[in-house]
Amino acid sequence: MFNQFKAIVEEGDTVILYLSPFQVFALPVKDTIKNKHGVMVENIFQTSYGALKVKDLVGVKYGSKAKLSKGWGFVLYPTPELWTQTLPHRTQIIYTPDISVIIMQLELKPGDVVIESGTGSGSLSHSLARTVQQSGHVYTFDFHEDRARIATEEFQTHGLTQVTCQHRDVVQDGFGEELNNKVDAVFLDLPHPWLAVESAVKSLKSRGGRFCSFSPCIEQVQRTCESLRKLGFVDINTVECLQKEFSVGYRNLPLAEFGESYNHQNDNSNTRHKFVSVTPATPTMQGHTGYITSATLPPVHVRVTS
C-alpha cells in the first residue's frame, strides 16, 4: 500500500479523502470499524458534504472523485505526508517540514538500515520507511508498551514490512546487540537524547554513519552536542526549519473618497480595486517546532573520543 503505487482502491487499503486543505482524512477501506467505545460498527464516514460508505470506494481509481450524499471529494493515494496530516495523535509528532530536513540530513537512501526512537505516533517512521524502501529496514523503539503495539499494528496495516517496532527503553537498554555495527543512521526524538548517543555509536557501522536528533529545547541540544563531541562525531550542526504557507486569491479594496464628484457610475470597478493577494495561509503559524541536530560519525580508523 504505502510501498508501491497502485491505480485502483482495494479492500484493506488506507485512502485519503480530500475535501479541502483543512478537511483531509485517512480512511481504512473496510466494512466495519471500531467506534470510540470499542464496538464494531458499520464504516460510514460523516463529512460536511454528507456521508460516505467507505467500503464503496473499492474499485474507485486513485485521484478520482468520490460521491458523497451532498457533494464529492477526491480519493487520493496515501503518502507519508498525507498520513502525517491525518494520523491519530498518541504523542507530539514531527511534521513534514522537519521530517524532510531530517531525512536529508540522515543521508538515507534505498537499502539503508536506520534506527528510530521513540516511535511515538509513527509520523516520522512512515517517511523513514519510504526512503529506505523494502530493501532497507527501520528499527523503531518506544518504551511505552501501548504505543509500540499500536504502531506495530499500523505498520502492518500499511504493508510496511520493512519496519520493526519494539517495546524497549533505549536509554536503559540501548538498541540491542543484534544491531551492533549494523546501521547507517540513527534518529532520536527523546526527552534525554544525549543518554542514547553512546548506544548510537555502538549500532552505527564501523565505516561510520549519520546521526540526527530532534529536540524542542535548546538545553537538550547543548547536552546532545556535548555528548556527540565527546564520542568523536564531526560535522555537528543544529538547524531549525519552518515552512510558511501562503494563501493566494483575489481581493479588492475600496478606493479612497475625496468628496470630489466625478462621473457617478454605480459600477463597482470604479470604486474598488481588485488584485491578487498573497497572504499567510493561517493568521498564526508554527514559530518553533524543534531543533534538528545532525552529525557524522567517521569510520573507526579516524574516530577519536575524548
Next chain:
Amino acid sequence: MTTSQDNLIQVGDYVVVQRWNFMKIVHFGGIKGNDFDVVLGNDIVQFSTAVGKPYWSTFKIIPEPAVKKSKKRLYKAELLDSNENPTLSAEILKEMECGSDNRDIKDDGKSQILSTANIHELRESGTSANEIVGHLIENSTTFQKKTEFAQEKYLSKKKRKYFDYILLRPTSLRLMIEINNKKDPSKFLGISMDTLSHMVTACNIQPGGNYLTYENGCSGLVSATILNYLDTTGKVLQVHPGPFPQKSSVLSLNFSTEKLNNYVSMSIRDMIDICKSLEKQNQSIELTKVEPVLENGTETLVKEEIKMETVDENGAETPVKEEVKMETVPLNNINSDSLNSTGSSVLAADLEQCDLDAKQTPTENSNKGNLKRKNSDTQMDSNKKSCHKIDLVLKSQVESILTKKVDGLIIVCKEHPESVLKKFIKYVAPSRPVIIYSLYREPLVELFMELKNTKLPVTNVRLTESFLRAYQVLPDRTHPLMSMNSTGGYLLTATVVE
C-alpha cells in the same frame, strides 16, 4: 575497518576535499585520469598519493618550492601514517569541528605587520597553521577592535588559508548542496537544502517510479536528487532545453552504473516531437471512443470566469458548487490549443538559453562534467549531420514512460514555468504530484491562480516558502548564526486528479 573497494579512493571518483572548514568536490584524476592537481585558493596540491587510499584519510601538504607554475604555490600531499600518530587525524577533525577559540590571543600593542614574505618563510620552516594564525593576530593592530563575529570570520579565513592538513571524504547529496550553496547558491538557482528536502518529500519517490523533470540552470540537481532516492528499477527522465543535459550534479554523486542507466535525458525539441506523435495516436484512439473525450474536455472559459469569483478568501475549495458547474458546461478542447502555442515558445526560449549556456565559461563543477559533456557534444555534432535523428532506443524508452504516465513532474528552470507545466501535466498519473520551484514568488502566484481556476486537473495546491536558521552550539555560547540565507526560493505543489 572494512576494506571493500568502495571505501577506497579511486581514479574517476568524485571526492570531497576538506581543508579545515572549507570543502570542495573534485573529479579525482580529471578528464584524462592523470590530473591530480587540486586548486585550493592560492595553493595547488598534488594528490596522486591518494589513489587507493581509504576515504577519510588525512594528508599533510608539503611545499614544493622547486617547481614553479604561475603565481600559485605548489604542494604535494603526503598521507598521514595513522600508526605513527594515531590521534593526529582525529585531532584535526576536532579542530575543524570546534571552530576557533580566541581566548588566548594577546594583543601586545605592537604595530608591525607580518609581510607575505614573512608568512611564507614561517610556512616553509614548518610552522603550523595555528601558530601562523597566532602570529598574524599578535601582529594585527586591528584584531582586538573587531567584533566577536568579525574576529571569528577573520580567524576562519586565515586558518582555511594556512591549514596544512587535508581530509578526503566521500561525496553525498547533503555535502554537495552545502558546498555549492556556500560558494554560489545561484548555481542551483537558489534552491536551499531545506527547500530541496521539501521537494523530495512532495515527490513521494517510490520503488519503480518514473519521474519527469524539466531542468535548466541547476546543473542537474533535481535529477541527481531523485536518482539518489530511487531504487534501481525507477527512472528519471530529464528534459533539457539545449542539445545536451546539464548533469554535473548527477556525476558528482558517484552513482552505480546500474543507477545511471535509469537516468534518461532528452532535449525539449525531441520531447515535443514525441509528445506530438503520441497525441496524434491518442486522438485517433479517442475518435473511436466518444466518452473519454467528453470527460477530458469539460473545461471551458465560461466555467473559469465563474470560478474566479468562487476562489474563497482562505484558498479553500468549494467542491460542491464546482460539481454542479461541471455538469452544465459544454465541451471545449482547450488542451490541444494551448499546446501548439506554448510548445514553440518553450522551444524558442530554450534555444536562446542554450546559446547563453554555451558562452558561459565553465565553472569548477561543470569541469567535472566535461568528460560526459564532450561525449554528448560529439553526439550532438553527429546529430546535426544526420539531420537531427532521435536515438530510436531512447525514443521508445521515453514513449513507454509517457504512455504509462509518470509518477511525478518536477520543474526547476530559468524560464517561466507555466508553459512547461501545461505541456507536460497530461503525462502525470492521477494522485501524483507536480512540483514547481522558483526563486521568484510571482510566477508561482500566477500559476497558483491559473490552477485554482481549474484549467488543469489538480487539487491540494500549495504555495510555500521554507525558512532555515542554523545555530552555533558551544558551551555558554549558543546562538543563531550571525548570517543566514535570506531565501531558499518558493515551491508550488499540487496533486494531479482525474
